[in-house]
Structure formats: C-alpha cells, structure tokens
Amino acid sequence: MNNTLQKKHGFSYAKYGYLFSLPFFIAFLVFNLYPTLYTVVLGFTDSKGLGNITFHILKDDPWKNFRTVLKAPTFILSIKNTLMLWMMNFIPQITLALILTAWFTSRRNKVRGQGFFKVVFYMPNIITAASVAVLFNTLFGYPKGPVNDLLVSAGLRDGAFNFMNSPTATRWIIAFIQFWMWYGYTMIVLISGVLGINPEIYEAAEIDGANDRQIFFRITLPNLRTILTYTLVTSLIGGLSMYDIPKMLNAGNPNNSTLTATMFIYNQSFQNSYMYARGAAASMILFLIIAVLSAIVFYLMRDRK
Amino acid sequence: MSKLERRDGNPVVKFFIYFVCIILAVLSIFPFVVMFINSTRSTFEIQQHAVSLIPSSHLLDNWKVFTGKSFNPTTGFLNSLIVAVGATALTVYFSTLTAYALVAYSWKLRGAMFTFILCVMMIPSQVTAIGFYQFMYRIHLTNNLLALILPAIYAPSSVFFFRQFMLASLPLELLDSARIDGSREFHTFNHIAMPIMKPAMATQGIFTFVYTWNNLFMPSILLTRDEVKTMPVMVSMLKGDIYKREYGAIYLGLALTVLPLFVVYFALSKYIIAGVALGGVKG
Incomplete structure (x- = not known):
C-alpha cells in the first residue's frame, strides 16, 4: 500500500524512516555505544582514583586487569553467589508460576477472583527494590524483629535468631525476595501466553477425553516454549546483574556470602581506591558470561522440529 | 448432570487452590501492612511486640524523629x-x-x-x-x-x-x-x-x-x-547509623518512599496488569 503510493507520486518517503529514527540512533551512539567502548578500553588501562580521568593503555601487559580479576577469590565467589542466588529464586518462581497458570487457565476448575489475585501477586514487583530490601532487613531484625517475634511466640524457636549473621539464611532471604517480587509477573506473562493458544486444540483434546494433567503437559507446555525461553533469558540477565536487593539487605555480608558480580564491580570502581580499570575488566567478563549463558539457553530451548 | 459436575471440578482440588492463593495473597500484603502499621507505632511499642495489626498514635512523633536527621x-x-x-x-x-x-x-x-x-x-x-x-x-x-x-x-x-x-x-x-x-x-x-x-x-x-x-x-x-x-x-x-534503633522512624521512612507507588498501582492496576500481559515490560 505504502509502496504503491510512493510510486504513484514519484516521491520517496524512505528518508523519513531514517529521519525519525535518528534521535534514537544518536542517543544510542552517545549514551550506549560510546560508554560501552569506553568501558572496553578502560579494561586495558591503569585507570584509577576518584576524579582522575587520565589513564594509560597497558602496552606491555594488556590483559593484566583481566588476569587480576579472574584470580581474585572474591570475584569468583561473587559469580558463584550470583548464579546460586538466581537459581535459588528462579526454580521455585517458574514452578509456582506454572502451577498457578495451570490453575487459572483450567477449563474445568474456573477459579474466581483471578483479577484480584493477579493484582495482589504482581504488587511487590512495582515497589522499589531498595525499600523492599531495607524493609526485609528490618522484618528479619535481631534480637527484636517481627519475624523473630512471630517465631518465638509461635513456639517454633526458644530464642531470637540472628538471620543477617547466617550466610544460608541471608541467601535464602534474598532468593525469597526475588521470588516474591517476580512470580506474579511470570505468572501473568505465562497466562497471556496460554490465552494465545488456539482454543480449538483444547476442545479437541477434551472431546478425546484428555485429563487436566495430559492437557497441561501435552498441549500447554509445548505451546509455551517461546514465552518460556523469553522468561528464562530475561530472568537470567536480570539475575546475573542483580544488585539492589543483596546490596540493601545486607551489603554482601556475612563474609561476602551474598556479594554479587555487580556489587563486586561497584565496590572495585566506586569505593576505596576507585579501581576503574579493574571494575571495567570485571564488567566485560560478566558481559561475556551473560552472553554465553543466554546463547546456551536459546540453543537448548530451540525448536527441534 | 455428570457433565455439570465435571465442569465444576473437584471441590477438594478447588479448596486447595483457593487456600494456596489466599496464603500467597497474604504473603504479598503482610510485609507492607507491618510497615504501614509500625510507622504509626512508637519505637518502644515495636520493641515490645514487633507485629501488630492495630495502628497506634505515634505517627507525628515518628515524623519528628524521621525529619530531624539529615534525611530530607x-x-x-x-x-x-x-x-x-x-x-x-x-x-x-x-x-x-x-x-x-x-x-x-x-x-x-x-x-x-x-x-x-x-x-x-x-x-x-x-x-x-x-x-x-x-x-x-x-x-x-x-x-x-x-x-x-x-x-x-x-x-x-x-x-x-x-x-x-x-x-x-x-x-x-x-x-x-x-x-x-x-x-x-x-x-x-x-x-x-x-x-x-x-x-x-x-x-x-x-x-x-x-x-x-x-x-x-x-x-x-x-x-x-x-x-x-x-x-x-x-x-x-x-x-545506616543515623536511625539506629529508631524503628518507628525507619518504618515511616520506608512507607514514605513507596507510598507514591502504592497510589499509582491501585489507581492504575487494571492497565498495569494488562500491560504486563502484553509483554515487553522489563526495563
């Protein structure tokens, strides 16, 4: 339609395509591409010190920062922590979201009040993560905090437990907060995916006498493949760049057991000696890890037919 | 009749589904309820019983402590x-x-x-x-x-x-x-x-x-x-150190940082949920 009109008038509108996407493209060059290349270059320099923007390329040993970072036990630990925290939250999150999706879309058991449940389950997602983390820090306070209060008065514990001093407890609290903030989102996305599946397939299955379990595993799940891939990849990228909650809950304590990769980058570059070069090298390594893991997910979830 | 029964589903299963959903709903709301209620209670009251469902009368006292420090x-x-x-x-x-x-x-x-x-x-x-x-x-x-x-x-x-x-x-x-x-x-x-x-x-x-x-x-x-x-x-x-153990003020501060979001959310939740369902939401 557009093309025919263009020919009729002997006039090309193509230039407007370029013109109207120009602001976006300029903003990309200035605020994204340039800083990205800048970060790459910084990884090969000696850049450090607050307010010091002069630096020299390490000509003799360009990979020095990368080696230092990869040999740093804290960095390796931070990568392990990040992956662990992501898995501890994502596996329960996707499981619960799938169960709720099966329930809310079941054609036999109509669940009432779905609108209300969706609104309430999604709510924690839009509340400032920084505030949520500080709130949980206070809720799990020691010796006097709401959770300890409830545990002791319910007779589940004799005395208060210092959650923020225990690596296992702190990790589970972080994983719980992430789970709690995101399962509602994942559920809504999955439900809208199910609603997009052709209802005739379900009708045919019902006529053939398939039960709810068979319908879920044989029809719903295979048809959700694309949406599950999308959910998995976005959650993985978000999880690997996790910062707000571990930082604000317990600042990576105790003993760096909840220090994540982005927190490591922040601590290297914006605290103490302001080691920009080292932080930049760590950023590039993290970027590579994210890219490789996303590629693996896309590969594993590809349509094999 | 049997067809109708199947449409209604198994009552035990249905009870279980509602039970889980209500627990999850309480889990979503409870931390914020504690936050809002504790922002009206004095630090002493919070230290006696950290959880209460009854608001108290110390909102103004908490406000004074909260704004009395460098937090603006x-x-x-x-x-x-x-x-x-x-x-x-x-x-x-x-x-x-x-x-x-x-x-x-x-x-x-x-x-x-x-x-x-x-x-x-x-x-x-x-x-x-x-x-x-x-x-x-x-x-x-x-x-x-x-x-x-x-x-x-x-x-x-x-x-x-x-x-x-x-x-x-x-x-x-x-x-x-x-x-x-x-x-x-x-x-x-x-x-x-x-x-x-x-x-x-x-x-x-x-x-x-x-x-x-x-x-x-x-x-x-x-x-x-x-x-x-x-x-x-x-x-x-x-x-940090400035509110050390001033729990009433801490809860009030947290409540204030998220209050605008609650207002936006409950006014627009219909559009927000529809928007999430459309995808392409994550920053």
Missing part, C-alpha cells in the same frame, strides 16, 4: 519526580517516533534496524556503567539529573513494544489519506498517529515511570551530593 524526604521525592517524569516523557515520545519510522516507512535499513534493536534490548546497563560514569564525569554531568534523563531517548524495549502495537492498530491507509490532504509527515505523526497510540503510550509510560523511580544502580554511581539524590539512593540512609 521532600528533596528525594522531587528529584525522583523530575527524573521519572523527564525520562518517561522522552522514552514515550522518542520510542513512538522510532517505532513509527519502522512501521510507516519502508527504507533499506529498516530490517537491520529492527534486528539491531532486538539485540541491544538485552544488554544490562550495569556492565557498561563505568564507561558511562567516566564519560559523564568528563562532560561535568555527574551530580546532574540530566545524566539520568537524556539517555531515556534510547529505550529499545519500548520501541519494540510500540512497534508490536502499531503493526496491529495503526492503519497505513489513514496516513496515506493524510498525505493526500496535504499533511506533512511530522505533522501526521504528531496529530494522527500519536492519538491512536495513546493506550500503548499510557501503558509504557507507567512502566517507564516505575522503572525509573525505582532505579538504584545508576543514580547511586552518578549522584554523590545529598541535594541531587533520588529516593532509592536515600533509602540506604534509613539503614
């Missing part, structure tokens, strides 16, 4: 508002414009541009933050809210969202007839395409606003002076 909620609120409104306006307008370029015109690099947007959508801003910081430092934009507003012109996931919406709901014939009537291209976009895009712009606007309002990483790198700090950056002060 009005400044944080205004800074967050400036950044969120500015970034939302830029993201919504320029993303719609870019999507319009991708949908309404056929140009040689159109496909390439779209593939490119799909690729860069995935890159988290954290991994390029150091270069961004040094660049902003060089051009003297650290401690300046513009450094958080201007980059919003570039929002690939919003462009993606608007493109999907436009393909479904912007009739190209309408643009052609506007041309025949002598409307210039930019005028057509502003006065014919934009009004059609209003629902999508509202949805994307809400998400951009919330995302920008909540953002912690970039602001905490760029903003070091107290008078430019946004709300999430200031939240860390609530955990």
Whole structure:
C-alpha cells in the first residue's frame, strides 16, 4: 500500500524512516555505544582514583586487569553467589508460576477472583527494590524483629535468631525476595501466553477425553516454549546483574556470602581506591558470561522440529 | 448432570487452590501492612511486640524523629519526580517516533534496524556503567539529573513494544489519506498517529515511570551530593547509623518512599496488569 503510493507520486518517503529514527540512533551512539567502548578500553588501562580521568593503555601487559580479576577469590565467589542466588529464586518462581497458570487457565476448575489475585501477586514487583530490601532487613531484625517475634511466640524457636549473621539464611532471604517480587509477573506473562493458544486444540483434546494433567503437559507446555525461553533469558540477565536487593539487605555480608558480580564491580570502581580499570575488566567478563549463558539457553530451548 | 459436575471440578482440588492463593495473597500484603502499621507505632511499642495489626498514635512523633536527621524526604521525592517524569516523557515520545519510522516507512535499513534493536534490548546497563560514569564525569554531568534523563531517548524495549502495537492498530491507509490532504509527515505523526497510540503510550509510560523511580544502580554511581539524590539512593540512609534503633522512624521512612507507588498501582492496576500481559515490560 505504502509502496504503491510512493510510486504513484514519484516521491520517496524512505528518508523519513531514517529521519525519525535518528534521535534514537544518536542517543544510542552517545549514551550506549560510546560508554560501552569506553568501558572496553578502560579494561586495558591503569585507570584509577576518584576524579582522575587520565589513564594509560597497558602496552606491555594488556590483559593484566583481566588476569587480576579472574584470580581474585572474591570475584569468583561473587559469580558463584550470583548464579546460586538466581537459581535459588528462579526454580521455585517458574514452578509456582506454572502451577498457578495451570490453575487459572483450567477449563474445568474456573477459579474466581483471578483479577484480584493477579493484582495482589504482581504488587511487590512495582515497589522499589531498595525499600523492599531495607524493609526485609528490618522484618528479619535481631534480637527484636517481627519475624523473630512471630517465631518465638509461635513456639517454633526458644530464642531470637540472628538471620543477617547466617550466610544460608541471608541467601535464602534474598532468593525469597526475588521470588516474591517476580512470580506474579511470570505468572501473568505465562497466562497471556496460554490465552494465545488456539482454543480449538483444547476442545479437541477434551472431546478425546484428555485429563487436566495430559492437557497441561501435552498441549500447554509445548505451546509455551517461546514465552518460556523469553522468561528464562530475561530472568537470567536480570539475575546475573542483580544488585539492589543483596546490596540493601545486607551489603554482601556475612563474609561476602551474598556479594554479587555487580556489587563486586561497584565496590572495585566506586569505593576505596576507585579501581576503574579493574571494575571495567570485571564488567566485560560478566558481559561475556551473560552472553554465553543466554546463547546456551536459546540453543537448548530451540525448536527441534 | 455428570457433565455439570465435571465442569465444576473437584471441590477438594478447588479448596486447595483457593487456600494456596489466599496464603500467597497474604504473603504479598503482610510485609507492607507491618510497615504501614509500625510507622504509626512508637519505637518502644515495636520493641515490645514487633507485629501488630492495630495502628497506634505515634505517627507525628515518628515524623519528628524521621525529619530531624539529615534525611530530607521532600528533596528525594522531587528529584525522583523530575527524573521519572523527564525520562518517561522522552522514552514515550522518542520510542513512538522510532517505532513509527519502522512501521510507516519502508527504507533499506529498516530490517537491520529492527534486528539491531532486538539485540541491544538485552544488554544490562550495569556492565557498561563505568564507561558511562567516566564519560559523564568528563562532560561535568555527574551530580546532574540530566545524566539520568537524556539517555531515556534510547529505550529499545519500548520501541519494540510500540512497534508490536502499531503493526496491529495503526492503519497505513489513514496516513496515506493524510498525505493526500496535504499533511506533512511530522505533522501526521504528531496529530494522527500519536492519538491512536495513546493506550500503548499510557501503558509504557507507567512502566517507564516505575522503572525509573525505582532505579538504584545508576543514580547511586552518578549522584554523590545529598541535594541531587533520588529516593532509592536515600533509602540506604534509613539503614545506616543515623536511625539506629529508631524503628518507628525507619518504618515511616520506608512507607514514605513507596507510598507514591502504592497510589499509582491501585489507581492504575487494571492497565498495569494488562500491560504486563502484553509483554515487553522489563526495563
């Protein structure tokens, strides 16, 4: 339609395509591409010190920062922590979201009040993560905090437990907060995916006498493949760049057991000696890890037919 | 009859489903209830019983303790508002414009541009933050809210969202007839395409606003002076030494940082849930 009109008038509108996407493209060059290349270059320099923007390329040993970072036990630990925290939250999150999706879309058991449940389950997602983390820090306070209060008065514990001093407890609290903030989102996305599946397939299955379990595993799940891939990849990228909650809950304590990769980058570059070069090298390594893991997910979830 | 029974489902299963859903609903709401109620209770009351469902009368006392320190909620609120409104306006307008370029015109690099947007959508801003910081430092934009507003012109996931919406709901014939009537291209976009895009712009606007309002990483790198700090950056002060054991004030401070979000959420939850279902939401 557009093309025919263009020919009729002997006039090309193509230039407007370029013109109207120009602001976006300029903003990309200035605020994204340039800083990205800048970060790459910084990884090969000696850049450090607050307010010091002069630096020299390490000509003799360009990979020095990368080696230092990869040999740093804290960095390796931070990568392990990040992956662990992501898995501890994502596996329960996707499981619960799938169960709720099966329930809310079941054609036999109509669940009432779905609108209300969706609104309430999604709510924690839009509340400032920084505030949520500080709130949980206070809720799990020691010796006097709401959770300890409830545990002791319910007779589940004799005395208060210092959650923020225990690596296992702190990790589970972080994983719980992430789970709690995101399962509602994942559920809504999955439900809208199910609603997009052709209802005739379900009708045919019902006529053939398939039960709810068979319908879920044989029809719903295979048809959700694309949406599950999308959910998995976005959650993985978000999880690997996790910062707000571990930082604000317990600042990576105790003993760096909840220090994540982005927190490591922040601590290297914006605290103490302001080691920009080292932080930049760590950023590039993290970027590579994210890219490789996303590629693996896309590969594993590809349509094999 | 048996058919009707099957439609209604097994009552035990149904009971279990409602039971789980109600537990989850309580879990979603309970921490915030504790927060709001404790912001009205004195620190002494909280130390006696940390959980209570009955509000007390110490809201004003807590307010005095809360504002008596270096925490200035009005400044944080205004800074967050400036950044969120500015970034939302830029993201919504320029993303719609870019999507319009991708949908309404056929140009040689159109496909390439779209593939490119799909690729860069995935890159988290954290991994390029150091270069961004040094660049902003060089051009003297650290401690300046513009450094958080201007980059919003570039929002690939919003462009993606608007493109999907436009393909479904912007009739190209309408643009052609506007041309025949002598409307210039930019005028057509502003006065014919934009009004059609209003629902999508509202949805994307809400998400951009919330995302920008909540953002912690970039602001905490760029903003070091107290008078430019946004709300999430200031939240860390609530955990620090200045409010040590002043629990009433801490709960009140937390409640204030999230109150605007509760208002926005409950006023617009219908659109927000519909927007999430449409996908393309994550910042």
